Amino acid sequence: MLERDRASEALGITLxxxxxxxxxxxMTVGPQMLNGFDVVHGGLIFALADTAFAVACNEDxxxxxxxxxxxxxxxxxxxGQxxxxxxxxxxxxxxxxxYDVQVVDETGAVIAEFRGKSRTVHR
Structure with a gap:
């Protein structure tokens, strides 16, 4: 699934x-990821957590x-973080x-906590 995930690829998210x-x-924070306050846009942190969640959900x-x-x-x-x-x-x-997802920086400081609810569907 992740091999076909163009959104995660565009953000530089790696498994x-x-x-x-x-x-x-x-994910390494690039200049295009910053909002008007020079911090990472929350939607991109969400996208990183959501990608980990998606991979964990789709193990089969x-x-x-x-x-x-x-x-x-x-x-x-x-x-740069x-x-x-x-x-x-x-x-x-x-x-x-x-599923619970914790997002940390390179020092281990917690940036965000995410909780995802999944549903398995028929292909």
Missing amino acids: VSTAGGRAVTT DSMTLAAGAEISFLRPARL VLTATAELRARSGRSGI
């Missing part, structure tokens, strides 16, 4: 690892999509799942 309901992605041949998601921004990220999103499965029942 670090994936296994058993867990995925780690990274099923097609699993986001049914909903929310994010809390805890501190700003700035130009490397952000890492780690997604982990919290619960799954039938076709529904809940």
